[in-house]
Amino acid sequence: MSNPYVPTPARIVDVAVETEDRQLRSYWLERLDPDDAPEFNYMPGQFAELSLAGHGEIPIGIASSPTEGRNLLFTVNRTGRVTTALHNMQAGDVMGVRGPLGRPYPLEENRGRNVVIVAGGFAVTTLRATMNWLLSPEHRKDYGRIDFIYGARTPGMLLYRRELDRWARFGDDVHCHVTVDREAEGWDGLVGFVPNVVGQVAPSPDNSIALVCGPPVMIRFTQPVFDSLGWTADRIFLSLENRMKCGIGICGRCNVGPYYVCKDGPVFTKAELDRLPPDY
Numbered sequence: 029m030s031n032p033y034v035p036t037p038a039r040i041v042d043v044a045v046e047t048e049d050r051q052l053r054s055y056w057l058e059r060l061d062p063d064d065a066p067e068f069n070y071m072p073g074q075f076a077e078l079s080l081a082g083h084g085e086i087p088i089g090i091a092s093s094p095t096e097g098r099n100l101l102f103t104v105n106r107t108g109r110v111t112t113a114l115h116n117m118q119a120g121d122v123m124g125v126r127g128p129l130g131r132p133y134p135l136e137e138n139r140g141r142n143v144v145i146v147a148g149g150f151a152v153t154t155l156r157a158t159m160n161w162l163l164s165p166e167h168r169k170d171y172g173r174i175d176f177i178y179g180a181r182t183p184g185m186l187l188y189r190r191e192l193d194r195w196a197r198f199g200d201d202v203h204c205h206v207t208v209d210r211e212a213e214g215w216d217g218l219v220g221f222v223p224n225v226v227g228q229v230a231p232s233p234d235n236s237i238a239l240v241c242g243p244p245v246m247i248r249f250t251q252p253v254f255d256s257l258g259w260t261a262d263r264i265f266l267s268l269e270n271r272m273k274c275g276i277g278i279c280g281r282c283n284v285g286p287y288y289v290c291k292d293g294p295v296f297t298k299a300e301l302d303r304l305p306p307d308y
């Protein structure tokens with residue numbers, strides 16, 4: 029069995045600046061796959077540990093879908109030491125990738141259901157993966173109506189603009205509701221906070237699941253809307269971003285209540301989170 033702490037090398041093949049403040053960049057990585065590197069079989073919602081020699085290792089959600097081919101997409105917000113070092117990397121540079129890690133969104137288990145996706149800010153990354161997985165020719169027929177609700181502060185802070193356009197034109201019972209916090213020049217889409225848009229869209233809980241990822245304030249105000257629409261906590265799935273180290277359930281860094289977020293999550297049902305201490 030291969031050592032779970034050892035990363036395998038991956039080369040940056042493309043870099044894109046995503047947002048107007050230039051703090052978010054997307055990286056397509058090609059795994060160099062020496063003969064001893066294991067296959068990277070993953071599902072939307074999982075993450076990987078990216079390691080930069082001399083800087084450290086960080087958990088980042090996988091923003092690509094396995095239906096998009098072998099290369100992997102990561103979108104990185106520059107916040108501190110390692111993410112700044114990553115922002116200084118260019119196409120052709122090599123980093124380490126360890127994974128895939130964690131529990132994904134429960135897509136396989138919920139075939140036949142409608143899917144409501146709620147995303148805020150740059151937490152949309154693994155939900156991009158989810159959309160591309162659901163809309164791929166091999167999976168679209170297995171799910172019902174899809175509602176994608178996504179908000180950012182300003183139009184310039186929306187990630188994946190080309191994909192948003194593609195999903196908006198997709199048809200086939202796929203409904204995109206993209207919103208910004210306040211009116212902006214050149215923006216003719218929705219205006220308002222994500223919880224309000226969830227209330228306007230009013231997704232039915234019948235035969236549906238909701239996948240939610242965003243800042244805590246968005247989650248706090250979205251939950252009562254789901255409650256008022258009759259959603260139960262076992263059909264709502266949230267992804268956490270606790271601090272981590274090993275990523276494989278050994279070091280205890282990410283422990284909350286009975287769970288290791290890295291191994292038992294990062295995706296949890298709302299019902300599971302309701303049983304945790306309030307400060308998770």
Ligand SMILES: Cc1cc2nc3c(=O)[nH]c(=O)nc-3n(C[C@H](O)[C@H](O)[C@H](O)COP(=O)(O)OP(=O)(O)OC[C@H]3O[C@@H](n4cnc5c(N)ncnc54)[C@H](O)[C@@H]3O)c2cc1C
Pocket residue numbers: 075084086087088089090103104105106107108109110111112153268269270271272294
């Ligand atoms: C499962 C998972 C998925 C993630 N996916 C993404 C992703 O797709 N894109 C992305 O940009 N980031 C993601 N993150 C967060 C990312 O791991 C941290 O931003 C990163 O580790 C910061 O490293 P740094 O060395 O640059 O920052 P540091 O120098 O360690 O810290 C800089 C600042 O960032 C804060 N910070 C550090 N770690 C976290 C964290 N885990 N959550 C919140 N704040 C933190 C610190 O408090 C400090 O204020 C994810 C985290 C987890 C656990």
Ligand code: FES
Pocket residue numbers: 271272273274275276277278279280281282283288289290291
């Ligand atoms: S990060 Fe080590 S146990 Fe979760």
